[in-house]
Amino acid sequence: MVRFTLCLLGAAALIAAGSAARADEPDAAARAHAQHIAVTVCGTCHGPNGNSTQPKFPRLAGQNANYLAAQLKAFRAQTRGDPDAIGYMWGMASQLDDDAIEALAAYYAAQKAEPSASGASAAISRGREIYAKGVAAQGVPACSSCHGPDAHGLQDFPRLAGQHAQYVLKQLGSFQSNMRNVAIMHGVAQNLNVGDMDAVAAFLETQP
Ligand code: HEC
Ligand code: HEC
Known part of the structure; x- marks a missing residue:
């Protein structure tokens, strides 16, 4: 947990550094920071490219960017509130400013969604x-x-x-x-x- 918190603080510092220039589209520096955070922080649960292999953690690769940004803002505003959202994502999103959210959303939207290892089901x-x-x-x-x-x-x-x-x-x-x-x-x-x-x-x- 301590290591995780440190990791988050590091991410917050990186995000702050990356968000100096404001623009509608994330600039190159913001994109690079988003990728770094996605791989080193978010990737522990969602997978480095957002193709999570654990069923508890949603897949983010190829997801719609506006949807992703809206969800991150909903976690940050604490309006998306089931227990896993509260337990896992409220703290994560509290570290992200709007620029970081946009850049992370753009990062995941651009990743290729890989096929899931889904099992057969009669349903x-x-x-x-x-x-x-x-x-x-x-x-x-x-x-x-x-x-x-x-x-x-x-x-x-x-x-x-x-x-x-x-x-x-x-x-x-x-x-x-x-x-x-x-x-x-x-x-x-x-x-x-x-x-x-x-x-x-x-x-x-x-x-x-
Ligand atoms: C410790 C594990 C963990 C980490 C680290 C983590 N997440 Fe999550 N994330 C979750 C879980 C669990 C959910 C599902 C919450 C629920 O069931 O409502 C989730 C949900 C999400 C969703 C909603 C997806 C959807 O389809 O609606 C987004 C977007 C997201 N996370 C982005 C991120 C980003 C960006 C980071 C890094 C800054 C991050 N997550 C770090 C565990 C994690
Ligand atoms: C009238 C439009 C509409 C229809 C019809 C609809 N959905 Fe949705 N669905 C939405 C919207 C909008 C959201 C995003 C909700 C949010 O903003 O949190 C959503 C979100 C979801 C999510 C959450 C995705 C995630 O990554 O967390 C699931 C799962 C889902 N829908 C399943 C279904 C299924 C299954 C059906 C059919 C039985 C269905 N939806 C029909 C509009 C619709």
């Missing part, structure tokens, strides 16, 4: 159907209408393809209970039963 074909069509009888809309036909995200709606099933399942539960309080996804998740959540999560993990 995958059911999940594919829910993703593409929703569950009309329960008033669940098609996920593809916002997250895109290939689950690569659409506009600022996040990418879901290749994300760890365990993480997706947990987020759907958090949207349903409003621990992660986002009206649009609460509306989607409120009528999904656990079996359907499981199926759609298993399907998404297999997507390239």
Whole structure:
């Protein structure tokens, strides 16, 4: 823990140094600092390129930059509040200023999403159907209408393809209970039963 805190302080100093020049696009120095932090600090959990191999830690590679920046700001503002967000990300994000957030978001958005080591699940074909069509009888809309036909995200709606099933399942539960309080996804998740959540999560993990 001590080593981790020191690491964070080091990161904060680097971030401060890197954010001297302000611009809409991160400049070369800000990009280099973001990469350094991503690899040495964030990488311990999310993997150096954001292709995390541990199901608790979401994959960030190839994710939409605006979505990533919004999430980091939500952790920093302490509005994204399920226990893992509080336990892991509130402290991390408190060290990041806006420039660092933009540069980190740009870094991960530019990384290539690698296929996940997803296992076979009998629920995958059911999940594919829910993703593409929703569950009309329960008033669940098609996920593809916002997250895109290939689950690569659409506009600022996040990418879901290749994300760890365990993480997706947990987020759907958090949207349903409003621990992660986002009206649009609460509306989607409120009528999904656990079996359907499981199926759609298993399907998404297999997507390239
Ligand atoms: C000690 C482990 C750990 C470290 C280090 C860490 N994270 Fe995280 N991060 C997590 C966990 C766990 C979650 C999932 C929180 C949840 O379940 O709500 C997360 C979630 C996120 C998310 C949200 C992803 C999504 O799909 O919504 C972003 C963005 C993120 N982290 C960025 C970062 C950045 C940038 C750093 C470095 C400054 C970092 N993380 C360092 C553990 C970590
Ligand atoms: C009307 C648009 C819309 C529809 C339909 C929709 N979503 Fe979402 N989804 C969103 C938005 C917006 C977010 C980002 C929430 C935030 O800002 O925290 C999101 C976030 C998510 C996340 C969190 C991603 C992460 O990295 O943490 C998951 C998981 C998710 N959606 C799954 C689904 C599934 C499964 C379906 C279909 C059953 C679905 N969504 C349908 C708009 C939508």
